Amino acid sequence: MASSISDAPPSDTLPDALTGVADEIATPVAATPVFDTLVVVGPGLIGSSVLRRAQQKGTLARQLIAVDVSPEVRARVEELGIADRVMADPAEAAALADCVMLCVPVGAMGPVAAQVLPAMRPGAILTEVGSTKVSVIEAISPFLRPDVAYVPAHPMAGTEYSGPDAGFATLFEDRWCLLTPLDGTPPQALAAIRTLWERCGARLREMTPAHHDRVCAIVSHLPHLLAFTICGTADDLADETRSEVLDFAASGFRDFTRIAASDPIMWRDVFLSNREALLEMLARFTEDAQAMARAIRWGDEDYIVDRIQRGRAIRKSLIENRQA
Numbered sequence: 001m002a003s004s005i006s007d008a009p010p011s012d013t014l015p016d017a018l019t020g021v022a023d024e025i026a027t028p029v030a031a032t033p034v035f036d037t038l039v040v041v042g043p044g045l046i047g048s049s050v051l052r053r054a055q056q057k058g059t060l061a062r063q064l065i066a067v068d069v070s071p072e073v074r075a076r077v078e079e080l081g082i083a084d085r086v087m088a089d090p091a092e093a094a095a096l097a098d099c100v101m102l103c104v105p106v107g108a109m110g111p112v113a114a115q116v117l118p119a120m121r122p123g124a125i126l127t128e129v130g131s132t133k134v135s136v137i138e139a140i141s142p143f144l145r146p147d148v149a150y151v152p153a154h155p156m157a158g159t160e161y162s163g164p165d166a167g168f169a170t171l172f173e174d175r176w177c178l179l180t181p182l183d184g185t186p187p188q189a190l191a192a193i194r195t196l197w198e199r200c201g202a203r204l205r206e207m208t209p210a211h212h213d214r215v216c217a218i219v220s221h222l223p224h225l226l227a228f229t230i231c232g233t234a235d236d237l238a239d240e241t242r243s244e245v246l247d248f249a250a251s252g253f254r255d256f257t258r259i260a261a262s263d264p265i266m267w268r269d270v271f272l273s274n275r276e277a278l279l280e281m282l283a284r285f286t287e288d289a290q291a292m293a294r295a296i297r298w299g300d301e302d303y304i305v306d307r308i309q310r311g312r313a314i315r316k317s318l319i320e321n322r323q324a
């Protein structure tokens, strides 16, 4: 593949930090930017965090272009000054890029890929950050070209906020970025996207798209489904009893409300696009919740304590892994 990717090292741990060992004090050198021109389509929470990181470090790309369908978002990105150029037409921007990163809701990935791919330069890279992988890959695949590499990725980092004001440069630090390369993904393109995420501070893991979707169904999608549901149940209860259920909803419930404040469009798309894996995890969860209900009904103290201890152990391991 004729690539226009800069000749970036595969990892920040090697030549970026130091040159040679001839002198007693090695000379630090700036890393070569991974790309000349990075186009971020959808500079919301994730896209604007990538732009801020790129601007702050200067080692992701020489030129940053933001593209958004919303005039309000474009105006805000201009005001924030987090891109060198802000454009409305994805195809016009894509023609200038050696990397296009799609940061739009997963339901928009296919239509946006259809707009950008025909305009991309030979040798450029298309990547995206969708929270689901199998259906996003299926939606993008019909528009792929042999001379444009596609590297699916998913930074496992976020907040309940969205839009360009919500982003921040350290969002990805110490967080996992899951990569799901395809059989035909060129190693050089994969290496460039790995370097980009490493320079965002992320830890990397590669897996198949199907495995990704099962993992994310349990660690991310089901927790959101439960948070939206429990808030709805509490709200219904407050209506029915005309009581102050929500006035006193502190502590445990409050933690659910943070997740439940997430963007409806993003989560509608995630649930529908990971339908199978999410429904499977929900079925397993429902069985386990029934088992807990049974233990409570029959006073099975051992079962109850065992489940609580498993929860505590999971929390402890997250803290040890710096993921809490």
Ligand SMILES: NC(=O)c1ccc[n+]([C@@H]2O[C@H](COP(=O)([O-])OP(=O)(O)OC[C@H]3O[C@@H](n4cnc5c(N)ncnc54)[C@H](O)[C@@H]3O)[C@@H](O)[C@H]2O)c1
Pocket: 041, 042, 043, 044, 045, 046, 047, 067, 068, 069, 070, 073, 103, 104, 105, 106, 108, 112, 129, 130, 131, 132, 154, 155, 156, 157, 158, 159, 161, 162, 163, 164, 263, 266, 270
């Ligand atoms: N929020 C998270 O925690 C999180 C974490 C990891 C990955 N993701 C994934 O990242 C993507 C973006 O999520 P976000 O939270 O940054 O969303 P966001 O709502 O903050 O930003 C999305 C942006 O995309 C723009 N957009 C929508 N449709 C478009 C189109 N057709 N053309 C151009 N722009 C369009 C919107 O105007 C918005 O500015 C989603 O695919 C999501 O699944 C989200």
Ligand SMILES: O=C(O)C(=O)C[C@]1(C(=O)O)C=C[C@@H](O)C=C1
Pocket: 130, 131, 155, 156, 157, 158, 159, 160, 219, 220, 221, 259, 262
């Ligand atoms: O931390 C949060 O609030 C998030 O929702 C982030 C979170 C997650 O569930 O962990 C949400 C969606 C993503 O695709 C990745 C990360």
